[in-house]
Amino acid sequence: MNLGLTLKAPKGLLMVNISRQYSRRSIGFFVPSSPPLDPEKVKELQRFVTLSKRLLVMTGAGISTESGIPDYRSEKVGLYARTKQKPIQHGDFLRSAPIRQQYWARNFVGWPRFSSLQPNPAHWALSNWERLGKLYWLVTQNVDALHTKAGSQRLTELHGCMHSPRDPPANLEYILGAYNMWCATWWCGGVKPIYTMVLCLDCGAQIPRGVLQERFEALNPTWSAEAHGLAPDGDVFLTEEQVQSFQVPSCAQCGGPLKPDVVFFGDTVNPDRVDFVRRRVKEADSLLVVGSSLQVYSGYRFILTAREKQLPIAILNIGPTRSDDLACLKLDSPCGELLPLIDPH
Secondary structure (H helix, E strand, O other): OOOOEEEEOHHHOOEEEEOHHHHHHHHHHOOOOOOOOOHHHHHHHHHHHHHOOOEEEEEOHHHOHHHOOOOOOOOOOOHHHHOOOOOOEHHHHHHOHHHHHHHHHHHHHHHHHHHHOOOOHHHHHHHHHHHOOOEEEEEEOOOOOHHHHOOOOOEEEOOEOOOOOOOOOHHHHHHHHHHHHHHHHHHOOOOOOOOOEEEEOOOOOEEEHHHHHHHHHHHOOOOOEEOOOEOHHHOEOOOHHHHHOOOOOOOOOOOOOEEEOEOOEOOOOOHHHHHHHHHHHHHOOEEEEEOOOOOOHHHHHHHHHHHHOOOOEEEEOOOOOOOHHHOOEEEOOOHHHHHHHOOOO
């Protein structure tokens, strides 16, 4: 499936063109079909939220499909249903230079659009719940920064963040690298560091993602590629032939390989961050899952914590989840359609 995302390099200037067809259709295309809103179910969710005094919300890819980002598992429209593509595994990325080249070529093409995507009504609703004192803590499995763009602050990005809405200029690279190291330690997995970084796997040096994009452009002044389809987490589909000539920069300090500071498939979440979230779950009096099938254990473990504490659990997700049998309320509706209907008071 070609969604019309094309990277061109006229006279050494790289730019991304997104077709009008893509702009019109991309957002709705990635939202799975669902039954009409059931007024009684809406009332049940309203009651659930009203009775909650320390509500913890955990979100997954399903909350961002209405912003134009596909998820992995949704019927007919998720990545696994549309293609044979699989996300790059952590171990493969570490072991293989060609795999890293493939990843960075795809990410380079997709990053300008991915980093420009905006929150949808579901993100804004949760931010408003926080502002009004209804939401105690927000945990997201997403790396798209849309909760941050919507203003959420009581937030843990469980898997890190692919893009910061406030990437710094290049001349701040090393100062901010040290600053981020301090922030990450001080916050212990709670509110994310201000700037999203790419890490050297050898020496640990950090570089802002926006600065790395400029290095890609400098190394590939005449390279061009047309993407065949869009994937979650900011990358696109490219052929092997397109990838082979793509040049990947190394760490400016030691020459080591670079990796975004996010959790890849097959990797593990930082134990301090897991402990931080588990404490927030234990402090909560209810848990609402929004847009997640909970198939990945990194999120599912907190459902088990909530069950141990006998917290009421509600799930808003189109399609079945791993924890439907543990929920007192299950709703199959678009997140951006339902959440704005709920009065956080």
